[in-house]
Amino acid sequence: MDVVKYLQRAGYTTVQKSFYAKIAEWESWYIGNVRKFHRYRIYNGKSYVSCRRLGMGMAKKLSEDIADLLLNEKVQITIQDSSTHEFVTQVLNDNNFWVMGNDYQERKAYTGTVAYIPYLDAVRVSENGEIVDGGTVRINYVSAEDIYPLSWSNGYISECAFVFYKTVETKLYAQIQIHKLQNDQYVIENHVVECTNGAGREVPSEKWKDLKDFSGLSEWVETGASERQFVVDRLNIVNNYSKDNPMGIAIFANSIDILQGLDTIYDSYINEFVLGKKRIFVAPELLYTDPLGNPAFDPNDVTFYQLPEDTLKDGGKPITEIDMNLRADAHEKGINDNLNFLSVKCGFGQNHYRFDNGSVQTATQIISENSDMFRALKKHEIVLQSVLEELIRIIARLGQKMNIPTDPDSKMVIDFDDSIIEDKQAERSTDRTDMSMGILRHEEYRAKWYGETLEEARKNLPEQNQVIE
Known part of the structure; x- marks a missing residue:
């Protein structure tokens, strides 16, 4: 479904469609299967041969490592008001936040942006969209490809659309959820669009009850708050792909050339062993069988290769050994040089990664010695801290709607675990x-x-x- 076109028809302005193509490209590097790079064709002088380039998966490794550094099980959140602390902690645990949070930090690393949307589940809403009472606080997690900013200023997204895809009875539907300001208060507007075979047909709200996953969905919800009910989280890296774009970029967005170089060298490194495999070419006259039926050479041994007939008549040698020299050391140096370039470009400093004995090793020394990495991590924590604080305040406000004595303005302390850094x-x-x-x-x-x-x-x-x- 073309969400950008749908929003434009509805009168909304969002990020350029070309930027979502860039997000798809970053995701393909994360998966390790980039079109026209990992799958390609080469001409051998007679015809084109389809090839697959082997890769090291360093985009995935970078994303994993920054996620583990930013949000792990040792991060502590302390809220001064005990009732609020207890309620927020329970909500985060019920929504598996410490697992999903780390998961979405990794998604943030390769897409540039993620969002967290707390909401009240099993609530009763009046005809004018006001919440009558609520049941449980849930959190929706969204990654960049399904986030569409509608209005923003200085990087702060004040209005946004989110897309959730669901399959109902073999048909694919998109729930488009729009958070917008109206009369200085936020309202949430829901739309359901059929996407099967690119239909793009909007389903009227009166028919939602016939669709299992949308039967309890409200068309319009008034939050009654002037603060947004969603949080956008991004890496603290300037978006140099699109001017004034509030979305973030992947941690490796400006290192694609280095990733290409790494996979090219690694593919050559593996091919060095495949092509350099020892072979013995044997004249057919020597591949005889003795009177007892025993072959002179094991027919299952792939080291031996039978030469054409009459090889000896043409002056050929009966046995020719081919044992090519491997350039493993030169390849390892090339891989390590590029790993160092990648590490520096992505904020991990020098010598964070090293290719040794056929695999990538990660530095284990105290990273405080690496000032580049220390500064980069602290820079990302600036954004993440404000994100966690806003998420907690939204949950506390939803708690008030459930008549729980929470204080959204209570002081809080977020202690990031820096034990691996300092x-x-x-x-x-x-x-x-x-x-x-x-x-x-x-x-x-x-x-x-x-x-x-x-x-x-x-x-x-x-x-x-x-x-x-």
Whole structure:
């Protein structure tokens, strides 16, 4: 379905269609099957031969690594208001956020953008679109190919359309969900379009009840809030493909040439062993069988190759050995040089990856020595922290609609796990020294190392260390 054209017909302006082709290209590198590169044809002097270029899958590896660094199981979220903390934690766990969150950090790395859309499931909505009561907070996860910004300013997307594809009774449908501002409040508008065979036919809302997956869908929902009910997450990299485009770009978007070089060298490296396989050419006269029926050469041994008849009459040798020299060392150097280029270009610094013994190894030393990677990760965390904070506040607001005493404005602390980047023990020891010297206060130390707010840290200090205001 051409979503861009659909939105334009509905009077909305969105990102250029060509940018979604770019997202598809990045995804093909992530999958490791790029059209006209991994599948290609070569002319052998007589005809074209179809070939498949082997690849190292480094786009996938890059995406995995940045996702594991940004959002893992050691990230701690602490909300000062205990009721809000308990409710938000339960919602995140119920929606498998720590698994799906890491999954979508990886998707963010190869598509550039993802979105999280909390909503109330099993709610009753009045005829004018107001929520009467709600049941459960759910989270929809969306990646870049299904995100269509409608209005934005300074990179902040204020209105957006999201697409969810579902198959009902062998027919493919697209649910187009539009979040827009109306009278300074957000409303959510839903459309269902049949996509089978590119139909593009909109299904009237009165017929949704006949479609299993859309039977409880509301055509119009008023959120009653001036804040958006979706969060857009992207890598903190400038989009140099499209001016004023609020969407992000893949972590390897500006390293496609290096990925091509890596796969070209790796394919040649493997072919070096295939083409350099030892072979022995034998004249047919030597492939005899003795009187007992035993062959002179094992017929199942592929090392031997029978030469044409009369080879010996034409002055040929009875046995010719072909043992080509392998250029493995030269190939390994070429792969390692390109891995280093890729690592630097994608923010991991030098020597993060190394090709050794036929596989890619990742550096295991404390990455604080690598200032490039430290700065790049902290740069991405700036965006991710604001994303997590907004997601938590949306969940807290939805909790209020369920009559749960939550506080969307409660202070919170998000502690990203930097133990693989910084020497935590050395830093903690330094902080203890500063605390004993009076440079660092006890509650500041506790807030930093126990993931608490300053107010919580003051309350949790041992009695002899209580701070008197």
